[in-house]
Amino acid sequence: MFKIVKKQYLANNIYLMDVLAPRVAKSCFPGQFVIVKMDEKGERIPLTICDYDRQAGTVTIVFQSVGASTKIMAEYEEGESFRDFVGPLGCRSELIDEEPEELKAKKILFVAGGVGTAPVYPQVKWMKENGYDVDVIIGARNKDLIILVEEMKQWAENVYVCTDDGSLGFKGNVNDQIKDLVNNQGKSYDLVVAIGPLIMMKFVSILTKELGIKTIVSMNPVMVDGTGMCGACRLTVGGKVKFACVDGPEFDGHLVDFDESMKRQQMYKTEEGREVLKLQEGDTHHHGGCGCGGN
Amino acid sequence: MAVDVLKRIPVREQEPQVRAKNFEEVCLGYNQEEAMDEATRCLQCKNAKCIQGCPVSIDIPSFIGKVKEGDIAEAYQIISKYSALPAVCGRVCPQESQCESKCIRGIKGEPVSIGKLERFVADWARENGIKPNAPEATNGIKVAVIGSGPAGLTCAGDLAKAGYEVTIFEALHEAGGVLSYGIPEFRLPKQTVVASEIENVKSLGVKIETNVVIGKSTTIDELLQEEGFSAVFVGSGAGLPKFMNIPGENANGVFSANEYLTRNNLMKAFDESYATPIKGGNKVAVVGGGNVAMDAARTALRLGAEVHIIYRRGESELPARVEEVHHAKEEGIIFDLLTNPKEIIVNEDGWVSGIKVVDMELGEPDASGRRSPVEKAGSEHIIDVDTVIMSLGTSPNPLISSTTDGLEVNKWQCIMADEANGATSKEGVFAGGDAVTGAATVILAMGAGKAAAKGIEEFLKK
Ligand SMILES: Cc1cc2nc3c(=O)[nH]c(=O)nc-3n(C[C@H](O)[C@H](O)[C@H](O)COP(=O)(O)OP(=O)(O)OC[C@H]3O[C@@H](n4cnc5c(N)ncnc54)[C@H](O)[C@@H]3O)c2cc1C
Ligand SMILES: Cc1cc2nc3c(=O)[nH]c(=O)nc-3n(C[C@H](O)[C@H](O)[C@H](O)COP(=O)(O)OP(=O)(O)OC[C@H]3O[C@@H](n4cnc5c(N)ncnc54)[C@H](O)[C@@H]3O)c2cc1C
Ligand code: SF4
Ligand code: SF4
Ligand code: FES
Ligand SMILES: [Mg+2]
Numbered sequence: 001m002f003k004i005v006k007k008q009y010l011a012n013n014i015y016l017m018d019v020l021a022p023r024v025a026k027s028c029f030p031g032q033f034v035i036v037k038m039d040e041k042g043e044r045i046p047l048t049i050c051d052y053d054r055q056a057g058t059v060t061i062v063f064q065s066v067g068a069s070t071k072i073m074a075e076y077e078e079g080e081s082f083r084d085f086v087g088p089l090g091c092r093s094e095l096i097d098e099e100p101e102e103l104k105a106k107k108i109l110f111v112a113g114g115v116g117t118a119p120v121y122p123q124v125k126w127m128k129e130n131g132y133d134v135d136v137i138i139g140a141r142n143k144d145l146i147i148l149v150e151e152m153k154q155w156a157e158n159v160y161v162c163t164d165d166g167s168l169g170f171k172g173n174v175n176d177q178i179k180d181l182v183n184n185q186g187k188s189y190d191l192v193v194a195i196g197p198l199i200m201m202k203f204v205s206i207l208t209k210e211l212g213i214k215t216i217v218s219m220n221p222v223m224v225d226g227t228g229m230c231g232a233c234r235l236t237v238g239g240k241v242k243f244a245c246v247d248g249p250e251f252d253g254h255l256v257d258f259d260e261s262m263k264r265q266q267m268y269k270t271e272e273g274r275e276v277l278k279l280q281e282g283d284t285h286h287h288g289g290c291g292c293g294g295n
Numbered sequence: 296m297a298v299d300v301l302k303r304i305p306v307r308e309q310e311p312q313v314r315a316k317n318f319e320e321v322c323l324g325y326n327q328e329e330a331m332d333e334a335t336r337c338l339q340c341k342n343a344k345c346i347q348g349c350p351v352s353i354d355i356p357s358f359i360g361k362v363k364e365g366d367i368a369e370a371y372q373i374i375s376k377y378s379a380l381p382a383v384c385g386r387v388c389p390q391e392s393q394c395e396s397k398c399i400r401g402i403k404g405e406p407v408s409i410g411k412l413e414r415f416v417a418d419w420a421r422e423n424g425i426k427p428n429a430p431e432a433t434n435g436i437k438v439a440v441i442g443s444g445p446a447g448l449t450c451a452g453d454l455a456k457a458g459y460e461v462t463i464f465e466a467l468h469e470a471g472g473v474l475s476y477g478i479p480e481f482r483l484p485k486q487t488v489v490a491s492e493i494e495n496v497k498s499l500g501v502k503i504e505t506n507v508v509i510g511k512s513t514t515i516d517e518l519l520q521e522e523g524f525s526a527v528f529v530g531s532g533a534g535l536p537k538f539m540n541i542p543g544e545n546a547n548g549v550f551s552a553n554e555y556l557t558r559n560n561l562m563k564a565f566d567e568s569y570a571t572p573i574k575g576g577n578k579v580a581v582v583g584g585g586n587v588a589m590d591a592a593r594t595a596l597r598l599g600a601e602v603h604i605i606y607r608r609g610e611s612e613l614p615a616r617v618e619e620v621h622h623a624k625e626e627g628i629i630f631d632l633l634t635n636p637k638e639i640i641v642n643e644d645g646w647v648s649g650i651k652v653v654d655m656e657l658g659e660p661d662a663s664g665r666r667s668p669v670e671k672a673g674s675e676h677i678i679d680v681d682t683v684i685m686s687l688g689t690s691p692n693p694l695i696s697s698t699t700d701g702l703e704v705n706k707w708q709c710i711m712a713d714e715a716n717g718a719t720s721k722e723g724v725f726a727g728g729d730a731v732t733g734a735a736t737v738i739l740a741m742g743a744g745k746a747a748a749k750g751i752e753e754f755l756k757k
């Protein structure tokens with residue numbers, strides 16, 4: 001059993017939990033994920049590792065309750081336990097294995113959409129702890145959906161907040177913000193790491209391709225085992241089939257077939273999940289902008 | 296009742312029309328009277344050929360002799376010397392090509408039902424609370440076993456009996472390997488059979504730590520250097536599914552057999568009270584002709600679908616067990632033989648709407664003497680289906696080999712190990728089962744686990 005030692009409500013049905021899982025805490029790195037199975041009858045729910053404390057043996061998860069299972073998860077309280085908590089799964093962020101001099105020379109922009117801010121956090125923290133300064137954009141539809149700004153500021157050189165309705169920070173979506181930084185504020189970047197809803201990652205990738213900036217995205221297809229055994233998580237990257245749980249979850253955004261992944265993401269979802277996805281994806285296919293904003 | 300020595304005592308089964316709608320076990324097994332009658336058919340051969348057909352060399356005439364006398368407890372003790380999972384093997388071993396294929400009775404009539412007798416003995420022992428004997432004391436030497444399938448369970452059980460302190464590390468949340476996630480409930484009941492065989496292994500003192508992915512949560516080198524294990528057995532199976540690489544294969548409604556079966560068996564999607572969903576499908580095509588394909592097809596049938604098996608060779612080439620093919624036909628599975636998929640047809644929402652196939656004919660025998668199928672020109676046509684299940688085989692997952700220094704694999708990613716003792720290229724690391732051979736059988740995996748347990752003992756005594 002894996003005990004929840006801390007629970008915190010962040011915003012907009014987004015919760016943070018620290019879970020006691022010493023084996024995972026000991027060996028995990030930014031970019032990886034866990035699978036949580038709440039009880040005997042629960043499904044296996046993949047969630048990104050958002051922070052970890054190797055001494056205390058805890059792993060932080062941040063999840064948004066969007067459907068049947070994550071709703072139940074939100075009802076778990078401090079002191080209660082999950083039946084199963086396995087990880088770390090997937091590959092760690094490529095940044096961790098890069099040569100220090102090469103990494104030092106790179107200007108990196110992290111782009112976080114909605115609950116995607118949580119998985120961006122440990123990467124930014126790792127960068128600062130290892131002596132690299134990075135910029136971060138946190139975007140959402142409105143100010144109520146923006147999370148972890150103060151936490152992010154501890155580790156990032158610059159944090160840019162943007163909202164579609166202008167209720168907080170820059171008015172516009174994350175792509176408008178990227179364009180503003182690059183075109184109006186004289187910024188230039190060698191790498192973008194974008195994590196958020198598929199539709200956001202898709203449009204960020206289209207923009208950065210135009211701008212000629214290499215882009216990494218974190219894919220979150222439907223998973224079952226998370227160890228390469230079922231193939232549920234397959235996606236197409238550069239014309240090749242990959243299993244996100246073992247080959248990813250991070251991939252080159254300019255090579256991912258987002259449209260296929262968006263269709264596959266619809267395959268299993270409860271009614272609540274359907275509503276949330278509709279909100280995320282909205283009409284954005286037509287106006288071509290990034291309707292990012294998470295939820 | 297007079298027993299016709301040429302004929303087997305028939306085994307009771309659920310009626311096909313009834314069982315096609317439930318997940319309960321198809322074969323009901325012998326009762327004691329039937330088992331004792333069947334046992335009288337055994338000639339108690341001095342030079343018993345059946346033993347040679349069994350990969351773990353069970354003393355078949357001896358245990359059958361005890362069944363004939365009605366001393367089932369003793370029969371169980373005999374089998375237990377050789378096999379840790381008799382209730383499983385009695386059910387899923389391909390007996391027709393192993394022990395029973397060698398039985399003297401089979402020359403003139405039907406071979407003795409060795410598998411059904413083994414199953415009866417194991418079930419009787421369970422129902423009567425008989426457990427294998429645990430060792431009195433441990434020797435304090437720790438051995439790690441990776442994977443809780445038949446190879447790992449057998450290796451762990453044998454080492455525990457010899458006094459070692461064994462911990463099994465399992466990546467999934469439930470022990471059993473393919474026995475838990477792959478083979479369906481209607482062939483191998485999870486609670487009554489699999490869980491209780493695992494309990495037996497635990498009662499020998501074996502610890503099972505689930506939710507540990509070796510290569511991710513920790514590594515073999517860490518187990519050896521930091522966690523105090525003196526040797527490691529790798530029984531991680533061959534779990535990586537293959538796909539065909541034809542157009543449309545990533546459409547919604549295309550699954551690997553592993554995904555389909557895992558959702559239904561391990562995650563119990565057929566039971567409404569479990570949270571994991573499954574798209575059962577209305578009209579399902581299962582591509583492939585092995586045991587796994589039969590299991591996927593019969594599962595889809597039970598979830599309410601019309602099911603087609605699409606296989607590129609003919610009936611006699613089907614790699615599945617004869618009994619499984621027979622059961623599948625009785626239940627109403629449609630066999631589209633000598634048919635090969637070319638493309639999956641996808642509708643505009645990204646869902647499967649059909650499968651384009653081509654007819655095949657068997658060509659001239661190749662170098663190996665096998666007639667390989669060739670396409671019949673102009674025979675392409677579309678079968679309307681909404682679900683496609685790919686059952687084309689599996690290969691070992693590279694997760695362990697790629698994270699363990701000095702562990703050699705062959706070009707199929709199979710770990711290289713000595714058949715006699717399981718030794719790998721890395722000192723202190725042993726391997727066996729599907730991880731070494733590629734997808735094979737339960738009993739071969741058990742045999743490899745047994746050989747490795749001996750190899751590990753010898754290694755640790757040095
Ligand atoms: C590698 C990875 C990392 C993730 N990290 C996070 C995270 O840090 N925080 C977070 O809030 N969410 C994360 N997710 C998504 C999260 O797993 C889903 O939100 C959750 O499973 C939804 O379950 P539900 O029953 O509440 O909703 P449902 O209504 O069942 O589904 C809603 C949507 O969630 C997705 N989903 C459903 N089942 C699965 C599944 N088995 N595997 C993956 N996605 C599924 C689908 O897109 C679906 O349309 C991650 C997913 C992956 C694959
Ligand atoms: C659907 C299906 C039907 C079958 N039907 C039959 C049949 O009728 N008769 C028959 O004899 N055989 C049958 N087989 C084959 C048989 O089940 C296998 O040959 C046998 O289970 C192999 O045993 P194993 O112990 O080597 O591996 P597995 O049973 O595959 O067990 C391996 C275990 O290791 C775990 N593991 C893998 N990697 C790691 C890791 N990195 N860390 C920790 N744990 C890990 C896996 O999760 C799994 O639990 C069938 C197989 C399938 C898939
Ligand atoms: S273990 Fe399998 S092969 Fe051996 S006797 Fe039993 S059924 Fe036959
Ligand atoms: S070969 Fe057949 S008849 Fe002879 S001992 Fe074995 S089971 Fe009995
Ligand atoms: S989740 Fe099963 S292979 Fe990736
Ligand atoms: Mg769900």
